[in-house]
Amino acid sequence: MFDKIFPPKQVVLPNGKTVSEKRSRTPLIFVTVLIAVYLSIRFTNFEFSLLAKRGHEFFAIINEMIPPKWEYLPHLWQPLLDTIMMSILGSVLGSLVAVPIAYLAASNIVKNKVIVMVARIFLSILRTMPTLVSALIATFIFGLGTLAGTIAIFLFTLAYVGKLLYEQIENASMGAFEAMESIGITRIQAFRYAIFPQVLPNYLSTSLFCFEGNVRYAAILGYVGAGGIGLLLDEGLGWRDYASVGMILLMLAITVFLIETVSEYFRKKLI
């Protein structure tokens, strides 16, 4: 495409030989990026003067967060527990449901191209839906509360683990699977005994990794009313009670750190 618009230049050496020099893409990329920056500045009303004038406000807010309000801690346990539980339930269910979907999306197991395509498109679309948007929709269907958040996390986990799992299934070695099939064991049974053991460690590790990320996402779902600590964050910021917000963020950081450390330990052992 590029070579058609800017055809390669013929360079003639002093000894008469010629080479065709492909035009450099750097100038084009450079100009495109510059134009894109200019347009983006226009589109977003980017104003350095505003930042220079009011930027200190941001640090003023941070300043108010420190020290955090320790008395607020007792109010935090329940929402924090809700957040963690939403993540766990959503992640476990999502990972479990991901198995049959990944099975359907694996082209080396399911020979029907239509089923494979549908399963993959389903996973792709689900994966592009931001968790917060699914949570928002879920609150309309399931009402405000932790259930909506759990559903949103469930859907994201399903999509994320499902995609990685079907890729792992397609890379698994097929020898035993084919041998079993040839003597009349059903496909699902053959999958269960020949393929699943191969992908199991990776599958668990992917699920754990997804769970780590989900704890962070779950923390904000309360903003749209989907339960957990996000509701308190929204309230705290709304009332400009920044010391409480500082406390929430501190607890959140500790929780995320602990969960990541434990989960990372197990992930390393698995692979």
Next chain:
Amino acid sequence: MVFSFFTRKAIDMIEFTNVDKVYPNKVKALENINLKIEKGEFVAVIGLSGAGKSTLIRCINRMHDITSGSLVVDGTNVGKLKGKEIRNFRKKIGMIFQSFNLITRTTVIKNVLVSFVPQLSFWRKMTGIFSKEHKLQALTALDQVGILEKAYIRVDQLSGGQQQRVALARTLAQNPTILLADEPIASLDPVTSKQVMDDFKRINQEMDMTVLLNIHHVEVALEYADRIIGVREGQIVYDGSANEVTDEVLDYIYKGKIGEVKQEMYKEGAYV
């Protein structure tokens, strides 16, 4: 100069006089080196690993400083150079390394153009835009080593032998008077080793360039070089024509380990 042309009087390119080299950690790498290399010679330095071959070569372009004695290269007293003078002096001397030392994520020609970097004007240095003459010189250098058609391909798509030729082209583009090479074929397979050695030989003959290389493979050294220098524990223990190297000589250079050296090379399959 005209006179020397008619009489074919030899011009000294490199002259070591009583050179010692002691590393800061007190390792005496070179001891009382006396050596004269003339223009257009093809010289191979052989010896055990740790004998001081790399040190010998790297003193010539001041990659290492000598501790005592005098070293004159192409009329320049190398030991007396300072700062900018060293960099200017190095421009005249090409050097090839075992690891090809290329930027693999970019094109072949950009790697060759690196040899013109020291002579660029300020704005060219900032923008990285090279002049047409430089590009033509780079392409000509690539043509000399037979990989002209690879000029606009990324280096990581070339084989090891082709990559060493890119390094060779980069050195040729410098238009050096001397070509130094530190184990140039040590990470190549036998077939590509031969191609690269042929390139060295051709450059030596067609351009009358002085070539001095370190080499791990005795057979290759004997086959290609006119003159062999045997280094043992920092001292020159043999200096003479390649035809006159006997098994006893090799035995002495390699401290009686010549069998092992050959054995090892046989295992690697690294012979030409």
Next chain:
Amino acid sequence: MNAIEKQLYAKPSKNSYIYVISAVLLGLMIWSLFVIDFGSMEESGWAIAKNILLGIVTPDLDFLLDFTTQGVMYLLVETIAIAFLGTILGAMLAIPFAFLSASNVVPKPVAFITRLLLIFIRTVPSLVYGLMFVRVAGQGPFTGVLTIALISIGMLAKLFVDAIEDLDTSIFESMTSIGCTTFEKIRFGIVPQLIAIFLSIGIYRFDMNLREASILGLVGAGGIGAPLIFAMNAYRWNEVGSILIGLVILILIVELWSNYMRNKLVRG
């Protein structure tokens, strides 16, 4: 038969860990069933679910293809602009942080503190920054840009440091022998190596930032998020359908483009 027996009796060496993890997860899951509040499902839920699905199947096409400032197309472009400018700003800010957190560049305590700070910056959810910046710069896309820039710094700085530590410095030896100065070595030996990697890191982060930017609108930080909430609160499901379709298509296209470009940059 041999292969089957081998598979049947094959004991994965990680068995004990798998059992432990499974048992722990099962326990936590059962516990979580008591914590999650299942009673909130309303009767009208199914009706709404049906309406949402209907809305997605019959989107408001005029609204979807509308390029005026109220239309989906404009809002998507605005979202891209927020993500793009935020990524560029974040990348510029990440470079000093990358050097400050590289332990071979600055003293160990400085590097340690910078890393700790970066981890903390990363833990705070993006919406929180969004809400904080709304207090600073008011509602609008500018706030979105600031938020995206801030949340990108941590990851970008870390990846930049990794790239710098992975650099191939063997080229230095050759450049010394050619007679190059330190500046020339950096300009022609290091910069060309880093450009490709930094670009691919930037594109990767842009892809992530687009997703972030699409939800930042929920706190009034510009982009497609705010109209989505308004449309939902007003039960205008066809508009919701248009927005969701536009968003999903955009994110899918950018993801494909990003994978393609990164492959090209890394493999050439």
